[in-house]
Each structure stands twice: as structure tokens, then as C-alpha cells.
Amino acid sequence: MRILVIEDYTPLRTAMVESLETAGHAVDASGDGEEGLWYAQNHDYDTIILDIMLPKLNGLQILEAIRGAGKGVPMIIISARDTVDNRIEGLDAGADDYLVKPFALKELLARVRAQTRKAYGKATTLLTVGDLSIDLPAKRVLRGDQEIKLTSREYNLLEYLALREGEVVSRQEIWDHVYNYYEDASSNAVDVYIGYLRKKLGSNDGTTYIQTRRGQGYQLEYQTL
Amino acid sequence: MKFVSIRSRLIFWIGLTVTLILSVGSYVVFATVRSTLNEEIEQNLESTLTLQSLELEMTDGTIYHEWLHDIENDAVRRKTSYIQVWNEANGETTRSPALVGTDLPKFLGSESIQFSNVILPNGHHGRVIGRQVFPVVEWTGQSDRASHVETANIQAHYMAIALDVQVARDALERLAGTLLLGLVFSLLISFVTIRLIIGISFRPLARLEQVIVHTDVQDPQAVFEVPQDLPTEVQGLVASYQELFGRIGQVRERERKFSANVAHELRTPLAGVGATLEQALAVEREAGDYKQRIECMQGIVQGMGELINRLMWFSRLYNKSESVVVGVVDLGLVIETRLAILAEQAAARGLVIDGDISSEPCVIHSDETLIGILMNNLIGNAVAHSDAGSVVRVVLQPVAEGARVCISNVCASFDATELAHVFEPFYRSDAARSGDGAHSGIGLALAQEIAKLLHVDLDIHFSAESVFSVEMHFGANNLKFS
Numbered sequence: 047m048r049i050l051v052i053e054d055y056t057p058l059r060t061a062m063v064e065s066l067e068t069a070g071h072a073v074d075a076s077g078d079g080e081e082g083l084w085y086a087q088n089h090d091y092d093t094i095i096l097d098i099m100l101p102k103l104n105g106l107q108i109l110e111a112i113r114g115a116g117k118g119v120p121m122i123i124i125s126a127r128d129t130v131d132n133r134i135e136g137l138d139a140g141a142d143d144y145l146v147k148p149f150a151l152k153e154l155l156a157r158v159r160a161q162t163r164k165a166y167g168k169a170t171t172l173l174t175v176g177d178l179s180i181d182l183p184a185k186r187v188l189r190g191d192q193e194i195k196l197t198s199r200e201y202n203l204l205e206y207l208a209l210r211e212g213e214v215v216s217r218q219e220i221w222d223h224v225y226n227y228y229e230d231a232s233s234n235a236v237d238v239y240i241g242y243l244r245k246k247l248g249s250n251d252g253t254t255y256i257q258t259r260r261g262q263g264y265q266l267e268y269q270t271l
Numbered sequence: 272m273k274f275v276s277i278r279s280r281l282i283f284w285i286g287l288t289v290t291l292i293l294s295v296g297s298y299v300v301f302a303t304v305r306s307t308l309n310e311e312i313e314q315n316l317e318s319t320l321t322l323q324s325l326e327l328e329m330t331d332g333t334i335y336h337e338w339l340h341d342i343e344n345d346a347v348r349r350k351t352s353y354i355q356v357w358n359e360a361n362g363e364t365t366r367s368p369a370l371v372g373t374d375l376p377k378f379l380g381s382e383s384i385q386f387s388n389v390i391l392p393n394g395h396h397g398r399v400i401g402r403q404v405f406p407v408v409e410w411t412g413q414s415d416r417a418s419h420v421e422t423a424n425i426q427a428h429y430m431a432i433a434l435d436v437q438v439a440r441d442a443l444e445r446l447a448g449t450l451l452l453g454l455v456f457s458l459l460i461s462f463v464t465i466r467l468i469i470g471i472s473f474r475p476l477a478r479l480e481q482v483i484v485h486t487d488v489q490d491p492q493a494v495f496e497v498p499q500d501l502p503t504e505v506q507g508l509v510a511s512y513q514e515l516f517g518r519i520g521q522v523r524e525r526e527r528k529f530s531a532n533v534a535h536e537l538r539t540p541l542a543g544v545g546a547t548l549e550q551a552l553a554v555e556r557e558a559g560d561y562k563q564r565i566e567c568m569q570g571i572v573q574g575m576g577e578l579i580n581r582l583m584w585f586s587r588l589y590n591k592s593e594s595v596v597v598g599v600v601d602l603g604l605v606i607e608t609r610l611a612i613l614a615e616q617a618a619a620r621g622l623v624i625d626g627d628i629s630s631e632p633c634v635i636h637s638d639e640t641l642i643g644i645l646m647n648n649l650i651g652n653a654v655a656h657s658d659a660g661s662v663v664r665v666v667l668q669p670v671a672e673g674a675r676v677c678i679s680n681v682c683a684s685f686d687a688t689e690l691a692h693v694f695e696p697f698y699r700s701d702a703a704r705s706g707d708g709a710h711s712g713i714g715l716a717l718a719q720e721i722a723k724l725l726h727v728d729l730d731i732h733f734s735a736e737s738v739f740s741v742e743m744h745f746g747a748n749n750l751k752f753s
Contacts, residue, residue: 055539055540055542055543057540057543057544057546057547057567057568057570057571058539058542058543058546058547060547060567061543061546061547061549061550062546064550065546065549065550065553068550068553068554099535124542126534126535126536126538126539126542127531127535128534128538129531146538147538147539147541147542148538148541148542148544148545148546149542149545149546150545150549151546151549151550151553152549
């Protein structure tokens, strides 16, 4: 998932970015409100994490600008302001969640997962496609009762496709939501990992999960021959 | 007499006044009645004496007591008329039967004499009047009356008449008793009424007390509701109380905001420490990686320590609990020391420090520690927020009765509209926000508090050329401490 972090306090921002990346997210980060808003307006994020007290443009102004533009991207406020009024103000401005500093990174990751899941209309943390099941918190994939070992990139790709199960997902969308902009920039990187994933999910009974829609992209759909 | 209680004071003084008024009034009534009665009795006695003296006759040299004859022929008067006559020539005395042989008081002389408190034979109190009288001369011969009187040997007599005044006396005693009883009863009623009125008057105060007791000073939204029927006499006091409560509320609100801001300022670096630590421990790392993260946390903790130190100073100064230790302070030395400490930081930002420190000694009487903190904050602020590669200028000049210090730096991103807020605690302009969290927005507020405490004139300016400058004048006020 692609996450945007807008936080001006460098040590905290660095730790959050690292933690999110370790959890398999593609992360963009900004230290001021103006730049953060530019990122938010020009990219498609699964979740935006933002502080309130920011240089140039504060978090509430960013929230209003994004919601004003009609974007429904999940937004989590992280703030040292802990009063009920502060929380109400943040949530009323359009935030989906409010996390008071200091917080555990694990909790932040869980909230990001919850917001992402909600954004894709998934109620549970266990996604199933045919006999394939994906445990989101544990990042485990089972086919029947047999675990399939995936690399971090393969898992992230499968998770994204699973969240959008039944939909045709373009290569650009996969790139935007799974890859960091600064990494492997080869044009067929998505196709290569789709190929890896197909092999690992493949079976002898002829069932397939990832369908190619020529000229459009890929679709996660359980099909038997 | 001193009273602590208003209620007691009112009861005592009002009670005393009412007692005096009622006592004097009662006495005046009693005295008037008694006086009128006595006057009536005296007139009565006087008239009786005059009439009875005409009943003393002398006919052909013989004295006839006609008055006695009249009394003896009247059964009632025999018991109630007290008359005694003395013949001054031979000392003979004649008494009415009611006197049963006892004497009335007797004085010699022609003027009427009254005795107001005489015990009569029947045991009653009586009033007596007496005076010298002469018998009425009667004649039976052919000579004219005038020549007869001239030739008669008229003997002087003394007549005393007593009147039983027991009834009047009893009436006066009853009147006195009634008045006394009325006085006591009136006093009791007065005390009860006064107490009741005072009690009713004090009821709004009691309600006010309850309002004060139940006003939650912890709640900044709490409203101090004054009872509507509060006496006008205490409304001024209540207004003062309201003002006091308002001031307390403002102080509490200020404290609350201060605490919230302190918590806010500490939460973010604390979150940084927590997140860095959590992330460091999330996976096995190389020693160098751990070292880098520990150094990061060390930097955060140092920043927090500095912040807490500033907050402590600010809190002490803000609450006027910091005392000034006066000594001789060489401003030039203080500034040069700060510039030396900040040189490395300035160099790292590519700044040029232009120090124009007067060679003449600029010595003031002030607190060296606080002056050090003041200079450190202001010069440190200039070094931290000056545009990279620009010049930070520090000028120290001796002036009449003191010294002038001016610290200026270029900050193109500073918004002139924020100039009015830079001394507010925890206020940070966008230009002052930095990702390392080193600036909490307390430095200039702290500098202002120190300037106030040390009587230093402190002004800030922002020019059209984006030069932010702080000017201080250590004037005659700094000599107050010497």
C-alpha cells in the first residue's frame, strides 16, 4: 500500500517511514504542510498520516483541502494535542482516525491496515479467494491448509490484488500502490513479479488466480479449467 | 467594644440604641405623669388649706375651730381628713380625729411648706402642706369691724393638712411596673426582630457563600453565579470577588494552556524516542546501525533536557519566583562568550558573525546568570533562524547611563505579521519550525521575562529588507540594584 507521512519532526518521521516500509508499504514523506499537500493532491495514496502542527500549512488545512477536492483517502492524524476537543476538531475536519503522541509504531501500523481495509470495503483481516486465504496482520498466505512462502514484494502485490478482488487493476495502479518511487524502475517490474506470484500460486489441478486482461491489467479471480 | 461578627455588632449597637430610646421614653412618660399628679395634689392641698384656714375663727378673743366641727359632723371626713392646727402663742394643738393623736410635720414661717412623703396613721403615704395662718376675727359688739380687728389680740397659728396619696402612689407604681414590663417586652421583641432582620439580610450572603464554596475552580468554564437579591451594600465586594475569580480563572487557564503546551512540546520528542527505539529493536541490526539510532535518541533527549531547562526558567520567571542575584556584569564578556559557544553552529550554517563589541567596558549591575540566558537565547535565536549564508550582527555600545545591545539577522521567510506573537510562549512562526525539534517557541518568551525582571528595555523590529533585529537598552534602571 502507498502511504504518505507528513510530519515535521525528523526523528519521528524517519522511524515511521522505516517502520511502514518494513511492513511492506510504499512510503512518501514530507516535513512541511505545503509539500505534503502537493504529494496528497498529485498521488494516489491508500492512507495519509499527518501531524497537525506543521510548517507552512497545518494538518487541518491539509485535511480541508483534500476533502474539499472530494478525495476520500483515509487520513490518520498523529498529534501531541490530546484533548477531546482536539480529537473532535481533527475528526470533524475529515480525519478517519486520531492517534495521540507518543504512540507505538505497531499501533500505527494496525491503524493503517484497518483504514486501508476499510477503504477497500473489507470487513475482516482474513481475505479469501477460492481456496486461497490471506491473513493480513500475519502476512501469511495459505492455499487450503498449506502455507505459500512469498517474498515481501510478492506478498504486497498479492495483498493489493486481493483487496481489489474481482477488479481489473492496471500496471500503473500496481506500481503506484506497491512500489517505492526510488526503487527498481524497470518498466516490466510489475509483470516480472506477477509472473513470480503466478508460479507460486499455481497448482496441478489447473486452477488460476491472477488473470491477464490484455491492454488493461490484471485481475485476481479464482478460475478452474 | 470590638466584635468580630457583624451580626453581634449590629445586635449589640442597635439593641443598645433601642434600649436607650425606650428607657428614656418610658422615664419621660412616668415623670410627666408623676409630675402632673403631684401638681394636681399640691394644688388640691393648697386649695384645701386656704379653705380650711378660713374655718379658724376668733370671736371676742376666743379661738373657734370650725373646721374641726365640720369634720366631726361628717362621718367620712372623720376618717379621711388629716388636719392639725397649732397655736403659736401657747403651743396648743388641735387635730382632726383621723390623726388619732399623731402629729403632722410642722415648720415655722409664713410660707407654705410641703412634705411629700409622710406616713399617715392608717399606714398610707401622704402629702402634707402647712403654713402660718391667722384666725378670722368675728365680732358681736356695735363697733365697726376695722376698729375691732385693730383692738383684737390676733394669735398666729400653724395649720397643716395631709392628703392620703396612697392611691396615686400605687397608680404611679403600677405605671412604672407597666412601663418597665413594656420596656423589657419591647426590648425582647426588638432583639428578636433585629435578629430576624439581620438573619434575613444575611441569607443572600449565606447563599453567596454556598455559591463560592460550590464554585469549581478546577473548571475553567465554571460561572460564578451571584444571588439576585444580594444587598447593594455587598455588591461592591461581590464584584471584587467576581473580578478575583475571573483573575484566578485566567491564571488557571494560563496554567492549563502552559501545561498543555509543555505536554505538547514533550510528547513529540518522546514519540520520536519511542518510535526510534521501537524501530531499532524491531529487527536484528549491525552495531553501527544501533549506534546511529542511539545517537539519534541521545540528540532527542538532549533537546528535551534543554527544553525542560528552559521551561523551568520560564516557569520561575513567569511566576515571579526567581530571585535576582545582583553583581557586576561585563556585557562585552558575556556576549563574546556566547558568540564563541555558538560559533560552531553558525559555521555549520555558513553564517558570518559580525561582532561589533565596544572596546570601552560596558559594565552593569545585574544578574549574570540571567543576562547569560538572555544573550544565549537571543543570539542563539538569530543563529538558528538566520538565512543560511547570511550575516548575524551583534552590536554592543556604551550609551549614557548604560549600554545598548542590538542583535540582527536576515530571515526572508519571516512573516512580519507574526511580529506581534513572537514573545508568546510556545509560539513558533513557520520560519522557526525545524524538523529537529530544537526550537520550542519558548526562547523569546523567556528572554522577555528576563528583560522584565531585570528592567531591560527590549524591542524587536523587522525591516523591509527582511532583517529581524532585537534591541536592548540596559539603562538607568539597571542601576537600581546597585
